[in-house]
Amino acid sequence: MTSRTATAFGTRAVASVQLRLEEGWFTLCPAERLLPGRGVAALLPDGRQVALFRDRTGRLYAVDNRDPFSGAAVLSRGLLGHASGRPFVASPLLKQRFDLESGHCLDDDTVILTSYDVRVR
Amino acid sequence: MPAPSTAATPTIVLVGHGMVGQRFLEELAARKVTERTRVVVLCEEPRPAYDRVALTSYFSGRTPDELSLTATDFMAEHGIELYLDDPAEHLDRAARTVTARSGRTFRYDTLVLATGSYPFVPPVPGKDARGCFVYRTIEDLLAIEEYAKSAHTGLVVGGGLLGLEAAGALDGLGLATHVVEFAPRLMPVQVDEGGGRALLRTLSGRGLRVHTGTGTQEVLTGEDGSVSGVRLSDGGELATDLVVFSAGVRPRDALARACGLGVGERGGITVDTDCRTGDPAVYAIGECAQAADGRVYGLVAPGYEMARTAAAAIADGTADQGFTGADRSTMLKLLGVDVASFGDAHGTAADCLDVVYADSRAGVYKKLVVDPEGTLLGGILVGDAEAYGTLRALTGSKPPLAPEQLVLPAGAGAPAALGPAALPDEAVICSCHNVTKATVRGAVTEHRCGTVPEVKKCTKAGTGCGSCVKILGQLMDAELEASGIEVDKGLCGCFAHTRQELYEIVRALRLTSYQELLDTHGREEARGTDGCETCKPTVGSIIASLAPVIGASGYVLDGEQAALQDTNDHFLANLQRNGSYSVVPRIPGGEITPENLIVIGEVARDFGLYTKITGGQRIDLFGARVDQLPPIWARLVDAGFESGHAYGKALRTVKSCVGQTWCRYGVQDSVRMAIDLELRYRGLRAPHKLKSAVSGCARECAEAQSKDFGVIATAQGWNLYVGGNGGATPRHADLLAQDLSDAELVRLIDRFLMFYIRTADRLERTATWLDRLEGGLDHLRDVVVHDSLGIGPELESLMGTHVAHYRDEWAETLDDPDRLARFVSFVNAPGAPDPTVRFVPERDQIKPDLPLLTLGPPRTAATLEGTAIR
Ligand code: SRM
Ligand SMILES: Cc1cc2nc3c(=O)[nH]c(=O)nc-3n(C[C@H](O)[C@H](O)[C@H](O)COP(=O)(O)OP(=O)(O)OC[C@H]3O[C@@H](n4cnc5c(N)ncnc54)[C@H](O)[C@@H]3O)c2cc1C
Ligand code: SF4
Ligand code: FES
Numbered sequence: 001m002t003s004r005t006a007t008a009f010g011t012r013a014v015a016s017v018q019l020r021l022e023e024g025w026f027t028l029c030p031a032e033r034l035l036p037g038r039g040v041a042a043l044l045p046d047g048r049q050v051a052l053f054r055d056r057t058g059r060l061y062a063v064d065n066r067d068p069f070s071g072a073a074v075l076s077r078g079l080l081g082h083a084s085g086r087p088f089v090a091s092p093l094l095k096q097r098f099d100l101e102s103g104h105c106l107d108d109d110t111v112i113l114t115s116y117d118v119r120v121r
Numbered sequence: 122m123p124a125p126s127t128a129a130t131p132t133i134v135l136v137g138h139g140m141v142g143q144r145f146l147e148e149l150a151a152r153k154v155t156e157r158t159r160v161v162v163l164c165e166e167p168r169p170a171y172d173r174v175a176l177t178s179y180f181s182g183r184t185p186d187e188l189s190l191t192a193t194d195f196m197a198e199h200g201i202e203l204y205l206d207d208p209a210e211h212l213d214r215a216a217r218t219v220t221a222r223s224g225r226t227f228r229y230d231t232l233v234l235a236t237g238s239y240p241f242v243p244p245v246p247g248k249d250a251r252g253c254f255v256y257r258t259i260e261d262l263l264a265i266e267e268y269a270k271s272a273h274t275g276l277v278v279g280g281g282l283l284g285l286e287a288a289g290a291l292d293g294l295g296l297a298t299h300v301v302e303f304a305p306r307l308m309p310v311q312v313d314e315g316g317g318r319a320l321l322r323t324l325s326g327r328g329l330r331v332h333t334g335t336g337t338q339e340v341l342t343g344e345d346g347s348v349s350g351v352r353l354s355d356g357g358e359l360a361t362d363l364v365v366f367s368a369g370v371r372p373r374d375a376l377a378r379a380c381g382l383g384v385g386e387r388g389g390i391t392v393d394t395d396c397r398t399g400d401p402a403v404y405a406i407g408e409c410a411q412a413a414d415g416r417v418y419g420l421v422a423p424g425y426e427m428a429r430t431a432a433a434a435i436a437d438g439t440a441d442q443g444f445t446g447a448d449r450s451t452m453l454k455l456l457g458v459d460v461a462s463f464g465d466a467h468g469t470a471a472d473c474l475d476v477v478y479a480d481s482r483a484g485v486y487k488k489l490v491v492d493p494e495g496t497l498l499g500g501i502l503v504g505d506a507e508a509y510g511t512l513r514a515l516t517g518s519k520p521p522l523a524p525e526q527l528v529l530p531a532g533a534g535a536p537a538a539l540g541p542a543a544l545p546d547e548a549v550i551c552s553c554h555n556v557t558k559a560t561v562r563g564a565v566t567e568h569r570c571g572t573v574p575e576v577k578k579c580t581k582a583g584t585g586c587g588s589c590v591k592i593l594g595q596l597m598d599a600e601l602e603a604s605g606i607e608v609d610k611g612l613c614g615c616f617a618h619t620r621q622e623l624y625e626i627v628r629a630l631r632l633t634s635y636q637e638l639l640d641t642h643g644r645e646e647a648r649g650t651d652g653c654e655t656c657k658p659t660v661g662s663i664i665a666s667l668a669p670v671i672g673a674s675g676y677v678l679d680g681e682q683a684a685l686q687d688t689n690d691h692f693l694a695n696l697q698r699n700g701s702y703s704v705v706p707r708i709p710g711g712e713i714t715p716e717n718l719i720v721i722g723e724v725a726r727d728f729g730l731y732t733k734i735t736g737g738q739r740i741d742l743f744g745a746r747v748d749q750l751p752p753i754w755a756r757l758v759d760a761g762f763e764s765g766h767a768y769g770k771a772l773r774t775v776k777s778c779v780g781q782t783w784c785r786y787g788v789q790d791s792v793r794m795a796i797d798l799e800l801r802y803r804g805l806r807a808p809h810k811l812k813s814a815v816s817g818c819a820r821e822c823a824e825a826q827s828k829d830f831g832v833i834a835t836a837q838g839w840n841l842y843v844g845g846n847g848g849a850t851p852r853h854a855d856l857l858a859q860d861l862s863d864a865e866l867v868r869l870i871d872r873f874l875m876f877y878i879r880t881a882d883r884l885e886r887t888a889t890w891l892d893r894l895e896g897g898l899d900h901l902r903d904v905v906v907h908d909s910l911g912i913g914p915e916l917e918s919l920m921g922t923h924v925a926h927y928r929d930e931w932a933e934t935l936d937d938p939d940r941l942a943r944f945v946s947f948v949n950a951p952g953a954p955d956p957t958v959r960f961v962p963e964r965d966q967i968k969p970d971l972p973l974l975t976l977g978p979p980r981t982a983a984t985l986e987g988t989a990i991r
Contacts, residue, residue: 029948037651037684038691040948047956052948055651056636066957071971072700073957077688079657082650083614090654092688092696097654 019050019062020117028052031120034060039089041065041076050116051076053100055087061100062116067091068105075113132159133435134219134229136209136376141407141424142235143170143190146201148432155199161227162201163219165208166258169196174421174553174586176262180290182826182853185259212380214400231402231435234377234390235428238370238408238419243278247340252348253364256287265365269294270820272362276300276351278337280307284367288329291365293856295819295835299330299359301337301351303368311462312486312501315479319486319503320460326484328837328859332359340364372409372417385411394443395434396427404431414446421585422553423447459506459899461588464499464516465490473498478528480504487528495519507896510592511541514548514558541596550592553585561593565600573597591896612883613655615639615647620808620883624663633673635660635685654687659883661685662770665806666878669922676933677769677806678940689768692944693930694750699969701958702750703743704730705767706757707803710777710795710815711738720760728753731966737774737812739765744967746958748951751944754931763929766804770884772811775799776824780817780834787817789834794863795823798832801867802874804927808881808890811874812847826854829887830870835859839866843873843901846888855891855898858906868917872905875916 017034018025021044028042034054042050042065049065053076065073070093078089080100087100097106103113133149135142142162149155164170169191179188196203204221211220212232220226240255242248252272254265269275275291277284280302291298300307306317307324321331336354343349350360372389374382383391383399389411396404396412407424411417418424423444430444468475468490478487485504489512491497497516502509508527512520520527521543544550546559564570564579573594577583583590611617616639618626623638632638638660640648661682668675677686678693689695694702706721721740725732728749730742745753766772775798778784780791795815805811814823815832825831831842837860845854858869881890894901903909934940946955960967 027949033942033948035684037657037681041946041955042949043947043953049947049955049957070698072698073955074688074696074700077691077696079654079687080651080684081615081653081657082647083653085646085650087651093698095654 015120017052017060018119018121019044019052020119021045025119025121027121037080039076039078039080041073049073049076051078051089052118053080053087053089055080055082059087060118060120061087061089062118063089063098063100063103064114067093067096068111068113069094069096130159131157131230132161132228133231133233134227135160135162135233135235136219137235137237137373137407137409138162138164138166138170138203139235139237139407140170140173140190140421141237141428142233144425145233145235145406145428145432146195146199148429149435150195150199152432152436154432154436155201160199160201161229162203163207163209163221163227164203164205166260167206168259169203169205171259173257176256176259177286177290179259179262180266180293181855182851188259209376212376214380214382214403217402229402231404233431233435234398234403234405234409235407236373236376236409239373240366241369241371242366243337243368245337245339247342247348248366250340250342250348251346252362253340253366255366256283256290257370262290265290265363266294268363269296272296274299274361275363275365276359276361277365277367278351279367279369280304280331280333281310281367281369282308283370284365285324287365287367291363292327292329292859295833296363297330297836298328299332299361300324301335301353301359302331302333303336303354305334307331307333308460308462311466312460312503313467313488315477315488316460316462316486316501316503319479319484323484323504370408370419372411374405374409377403377405377409385415385417387417389417394430394445395439396431396444397434404435406431412444412446416446418447420447422555425553426555459502459504459509461502461506461509461513462500463509463513464497466499466501468498470498476524476528478525489524489528491524495524497524510550510589511544513552514541514544514550514592518545518548541592542599550596551580551582551585551589553589554581556580556582558596561596562600565597566604570597571601611644612659613653615643615650615652615656617644618642620659620663620885621880623660624667624879627660627663627671628667631671633664633671634681635664636681655883657685658687658690658770659808661690662806662808666923667919669926670919675926675928676930678930678934678943692747692750693764693768693934694745694747695768697743697969699958699971700955701743701969702745702747703741703767704745704750704753704757705735705739705741705765706762707765707799708739708774709799709803710775710792712777712792712796717760717762720757720762724753724756727756729960729967731968738776739774741767744960744969746946746954747944748946748954751935751941755935758929758932758935763803764931766930769806770809771804771806772799772802772813774812774814775802776812776814776828778816778822780815784817784822786820787834788836789817789839791815791817791823791832791834794832794834794839794866797863798867798870801924802870804930805874805878805923807874807878809884809886811887827851828854830854830873832866838862841866841869841873844888844891844898846886848886850888852888852892857898857902869905871920872908872913872916873901875919876901876904876912879916 015031017028017031036054036056039051039053050062051065053061065075067074074092077092080089088097090097098113103115105111171188172190207221207223209219210222218226218228240257275296276299277288278301280300288298288300307320337351338354339352341350348364350358352358374384374388374390377390385391390405391411392398392405394413396406398405406427427444473490473492476489487502489500496519544558548558550558550561560580564576568579570576570579576597583593610619639652664673665677725742730744733741735741775795777792777795781787781789811829813830814825814828816823816825817834825833826842827845827847831845831854833840839861840859841857842854843857846852877887945951959970961970
């Protein structure tokens with residue numbers, strides 16, 4: 001079992017970030033491309049997009065990049081934060097917060113984002 | 122429910138729907154008299170009662186509707202018949218009828234006269250010429266405003282309270298303004314000689330041309346019959362295009378005289394303590410009445426007392442508490458000069474003593490009148506009326522401090538300022554509405570009011586002349602604190618500090634790292650976390666504003682700073698609803714060469730961008746994908762464009778009008794000044810966005826008075842306005858200083874902006890900041906113009922450092938491949954465009970092709986971005 005989060009070893013240049021898809025682990029990018037506190041977007045083989053984040057302790061998170069409130073693929077450009085000890089991203093468009101581990105929208109119970117397992121290899 | 126009226130229904134007729142008349146109606150309604158009586162109101166003016174006291178605020182943007190005192194459904198709700206534009210012309214006391222101009226005749230059981238006053242116009246030749254005005258009604262102001270459009274100079278006859286208010290208004294309309302006062306000093310009724318001297322110095326310093334000790338002998342007219350000047354009693358002449366008479370008011374008692382009611386020697390319908398005239402069926406209230414103490418009061422508060430008295434007498438046969446006289450405290454509301462007089466200001470009581478403090482250099486004069494036992498009887502404050510609220514409320518009691526300690530300025534041996542805590546519970550805080558300290562405290566403790574607007578609504582205090590609002594706030598805070606209510610003023614869940622405190626911490630400790638700040642100064646539970654989307658950009662902006670001073674990188678996307686910026690700053694562009702971005706190149710002052718216009722057109726065409734002229738005199742290019750931003754900017758930077766910071770909480774535009782160079786009215790080169798200012802302050806990060814404008818004359822085509830800092834040219838230089846705002850809660854800017862040279866103007870703006878950046882809350886525009894700033898505009902002027910805190914040079918040097926270190930963010934970004942790396946749609950497919958960013962044609966351009974939403978339409982964000990609450 002891998003946990004939903006993993007620790008990045010930023011000093012190892014070869015380390016890359018991988019995402020678990022149905023068909024197996026999919027490599028996205030070198031770990032050092034991720035800036036603590038910010039996200040990047042990545043394209044999946046089936047055309048879906050994923051928003052990838054790294055917090056200041058090095059933990060990685062991945063959720064669907066599509067903002068369910070606007071339909072735009074922009075969540076990777078939101079700001080990261082912690083509320084009550086849990087990591088979240090705030091949509092850059094209308095500022096709804098999403099829990100990065102569970103994908104739950106903190107402003108609207110009925111909305112959940114797909115979240116992914118991530119690891120560094 | 123009002124009673125259906127029949128011939129037998131008792132009828133009250135009110136003549137005059139002014140401030141006091143309206144209050145009388147409210148008092149009647151509160152006593153339920155309207156339920157059993159027919160009430161008829163004859164109103165001479167074309168509109169229902171409005172706030173005459175605040176009349177002048179029309180010139181600072183309050184509309185006639187906003188001045189109205191009459192709630193829309195008040196009349197209907199209480200079944201009151203109001204006849205506008207229909208003055209009473211004839212009274213028949215024997216038949217008990219009133220006949221109006223329209224011919225309507227009403228029978229009354231009770232008649233109430235509330236006809237107010239008329240402005241006295243001295244009988245000088247030419248007084249009726251075109252261009253002569255009085256200052257009493259909204260219609261007067263509209264006429265003055267219209268006429269002033271073609272005038273350059275204005276003159277006010279009379280240097281009393283109202284005259285100076287009118288002079289302030291003329292000055293605000295851009296006229297060179299004279300005041301002619303017959304008495305040897307200004308405001309002769311309120312202030313004494315010393316006070317008059319201090320006032321004169323300050324007002325002359327503000328550009329008002331004051332002529333005291335001389336009368337107006339004749340209004341001179343030109344060939345077309347309109348005003349061209351006045352001849353003074355000393356033989357001199359002053360040229361002027363417009364004259365406002367403000368030589369006092371006279372009670373409007375003509376109707377009463379004509380039907381044989383008693384009037385005082387100097388006018389005013391005589392009434393008893395119930396406000397009843399010699400005819401028991403007729404009452405007179407407000408400025409048209411001579412009260413039982415033999416005085417005619419020209420102030421609204423005594424009028425309100427009379428309204429209450431008369432309503433009580435009509436309701437119950439006699440007033441619970443008759444009207445025997447009132448306080449005549451006043452405070453000048455305009456011109457940015459503090460002048461207050463209260464109680465027995467001139468020391469008329471037997472054996473009374475004066476305590477005087479005067480500093481002619483600073484234009485400060487303070488006098489307190491006390492009796493031999495030390496009871497405060499009254500006083501005069503000029504130049505510094507900080508203590509007005511407290512002193513007025515203490516009048517009639519023995520203050521807890523010696524009088525000399527009450528007038529000494531802070532820092533000159535005076536003990537800590539006397540707070541509202543020192544006041545007794547029965548002290549009247551708001552004299553307009555007769556609200557005591559106990560009532561204000563009750564509003565906080567019993568009615569749970571936690572803000573000044575709530576207290577105002579609950580108690581009415583502060584809704585008259587406004588001079589007590591400051592002390593209201595102090596009282597409320599003291600009461601909140603006393604009841605142990607702690608208001609969390611913290612920025613967000615991560616910091617218990619305000620933005621202003623964080624600014625000071627970052628500056629003092631030279632912190633350049635957000636994480637360090639959070640871990641050392643954050644709330645316990647937030648330390649070690651990632652913070653939140655509220656404090657990150659706020660701290661990012663503080664670090665950016667202070668960058669050169671604290672040794673941080675001036676480039677907002679370097680290192681950790683990159684993670685703090687809102688998405689717009691992160692990509693140096695504005696995010697649109699479909700995930701694309703807009704690009705706004707800087708066009709300083711709105712001036713652009715044809716070549717550069719063509720470059721913008723070519724870039725837009727080549728990248729397929731939607732092009733629109735913005736409301737800020739520049740051009741916005743919409744629909745760029747994130748990966749298109751660098752090549753777009755490469756072309757723009759090549760042509761000499763810089764970032765317009767449309768994405769930042771930073772200076773946006775300095776709009777300009779075409780000004781003196783082309784415009785026949787212009788008196789200064791407004792375009793050059795706008796460009797200079799825009800280039801000086803470009804890139805300056807602030808708590809919120811900053812906007813500015815420069816107009817070439819008082820016609821104000823650049824709308825400078827709606828800007829955070831606005832500049833209007835005068836014949837002598839520039840007038841500086843601050844705190845203006847469009848947006849959701851518009852506010853007209855306040856005049857900060859006048860007739861400045863180029864260098865003075867820039868120096869004051871430097872100080873103003875840096876003081877704002879230092880002390881404002883997150884997402885607080887200058888307008889809200891100024892409204893919240895303790896001491897308001899006067900304090901701001903003290904700090905910025907008079908450098909009362911001694912921080913002027915520091916603020917200037919901070920700005921100097923900003924100007925010296927400014928670099929264009931886009932040019933810097935293009936120069937550095939590392940910085941460019943972030944401008945990709947996908948980290949794992951740098952070349953691939955985002956397929957979800959799509960467009961469809963509209964009106965020969967493009968618009969976003971929005972994906973269908975499975976969710977309902979996005980709920981609009983809970984707050985405006987511009988408000989400080991999450
Ligand atoms: C483009 C433009 C409308 C236009 O098509 O003309 C515009 C567009 C936006 N305005 Fe505006 N405003 C534009 C002129 C104005 C003006 C008029 C002016 O500046 O003369 C105002 C009122 C004046 C004022 O600010 O006092 C204005 C008051 C606002 C406000 C309300 C601010 C307030 O204090 O209440 C917001 C919300 C905010 O900033 O929090 C806002 C926010 C925005 C944002 C940034 C909303 C957003 O977050 O996406 C829009 C983004 C523009 C973009 O993506 O490029 N815009 N906006 C104008 C750009 C001017 C420029 O060249 O920079
Ligand atoms: C510019 C300005 C600033 C002021 N500032 C202050 C201040 O700071 N503090 C303060 O206490 N006071 C101030 N005052 C004075 C204050 O406005 C008056 O004391 C107050 O309005 C008096 O109310 P009133 O109802 O008696 O008279 P008004 O408000 O003048 O109302 C009388 C009304 O009766 C109407 N009327 C007259 N004759 C007839 C008729 N025959 N039939 C029908 N209607 C008639 C008039 O048209 C008018 O509308 C200021 C006044 C002005 C003009
Ligand atoms: S504001 Fe400018 S453009 Fe407008 S009339 Fe004055 S100088 Fe001319
Ligand atoms: S004293 Fe005038 S509003 Fe309170």
